Amino acid sequence: MRSVPRVAVVLALVAVALLLSAGPAAAHVTTVAYADLTAAGPTDVRVEFDLQYELLSASAAKAQGDPALFADAIGHPGQGAEDQVLADHAAAIIAYTTARFHVAVDGGSECLPHADGPAAFHSRDATDYARFAVHYACDAGHGGGFVVRSALFPDSEGMVTDTKTIVTYALGGRSGSAALDAADPQFSTAQPWTERFAEFFLLGAEHLLTGIDHILFLLALIISSRRLRDVVFAATCFTVAHSITFLLAALGFVHIGANVVEPAIALSIAAVAGWHLWEERLRRAARRRGEPAPPPSRQAALLRLGIVFGFGLIHGLGFATALKIEEPWSWTLLWSLLVFNLGIEAVQLSVILVVFPPLLLLRRRMPRTATALGVVVTAVVLLFGLLWFAMRALGLPGTP
Known part of the structure; x- marks a missing residue:
């Protein structure tokens, strides 16, 4: 078994330290x-x-x-x-x-x-x-x-x-x-109405920035994407999906309690991370046999998008429950909620633009380091997702 490159270990330890420093109370602590x-x-x-x-x-x-x-x-x-x-x-x-x-x-x-x-x-x-x-x-x-x-x-x-x-x-x-x-x-x-909408935009941006579970889901999604087209399609599916459930919740057509939504969000983080680790296992097995890594099939790509879309629906309910939305309000408020959603999207796009280009460059210049780093970080994300799922399912205190 080949040793993990030293650079990957250092970078992974930094990532773990950042995740741990965020602490359980970094998200979902507002009333x-x-x-x-x-x-x-x-x-x-x-x-x-x-x-x-x-x-x-x-x-x-x-x-x-x-x-x-x-x-x-x-x-x-x-x-x-x-x-x-x-x-x-x-x-x-x-x-x-x-x-x-x-x-x-x-x-x-x-x-x-x-x-x-x-x-x-x-x-x-x-x-x-x-x-x-x-x-x-x-x-x-x-x-x-x-x-x-x-x-x-x-x-x-x-x-x-x-x-x-x-x-x-x-x-x-x-x-x-x-x-x-x-x-x-x-x-x-x-x-002016522009000032009120700006407040909701910042509220949405803040919700995603302080929501470590949503950030980890996005990070796992980026790491598991091999091409820019993949991450763009996945992010688009995620955006469309969570916008649908967010608006349905705002209109009062959907009502699912946080006791169901929050564990499902944690499980989605673990599932996306686990998907990436499984794909890396298949690539490694192919290299051991002296074969080229299998290219992603159309069926697998569609299945991945379908899974991301489904998890996006769950995350949309999570965004909605963050504001305890459960009833139809005025159209003005609904427009404010759309602006809240735009704040979420702005941060999501910013994270993709910050993380994916350097990751792509690292894969081209230091492929072994990039692979090892992706595996270690994704394994940490998987661990957090499973831990949070268990804590949320059991209703344990201090859960993010």
Whole structure:
């Protein structure tokens, strides 16, 4: 058995170090909050919140000094008693929310909040949520422009990281949506639509960049491609497939829980990596017999594209569940989601342009090193895919 070239070993160790440094918490650690703003009379605003039930309960209990809320909702929860828990601790929940979510007249004073009806417990994409409304009383003469600021579930609370607040609004003849987080905590309903879409574009780009599992899938796809045409066709199939399921989920036609989608994504990573290792095994066996490596057949190429397309459908559901999409919203929001998808595609194309040309050059000038490097890195990807599949299937904590 020939030894692996030293350069390949060094490069592979660097790749492993990068993967390990990313850590399990590098992806899928965000929570998503929802706020739907509508007009309440000629000057006021009604905000319907939809927040994760346990997270809201734990955060409000800690911030408002209400340990009974934590005990009732999380410590010793009663099946079917969630609505009563929300009613009993409504003051703490409203106080927590309104201290972190503000509505103000654009260029004027802040609107004064007060509760608007009881809260309701429900399930949203296999996650428990609490839906309740707050009435914000605003000054007259503002012309329909409002500034919205969200600091819900900040990193400093230690509960979750990088909260995304998806805001939709229909106020003063203006409608649209925005994605707020710690980096961009506020927006004005009077801002241009291009700025709102830019926020969703960056949100999509960030999701792929911080999603180490999606990056590994793409890396395995690139390494397993022998020609530029192969990686372009595969990336196109992947793009078309995940765009289909992403939009179907946004329109409410598809609903599959994260407990199914996330293990399937991890399994897809392992499958693509395993495919490459199997092909390399066949090439190596041919070289041992003194035969040229078998060229990829048309049937094998079509089968590979079919597999990539199928896994793309799964990844599209993963992108959708990252925003907990489960219902048809306004057309404006759907356009925002398309822009979110464009952000994903921009990063995907950038990764291909950065990784594939150097890999192609290495294969031409140092074929043994390129082969060994591809095998080692792909084996690491396979290991991570199988490990994450097992962790996600079992629901173990700390899983990316």
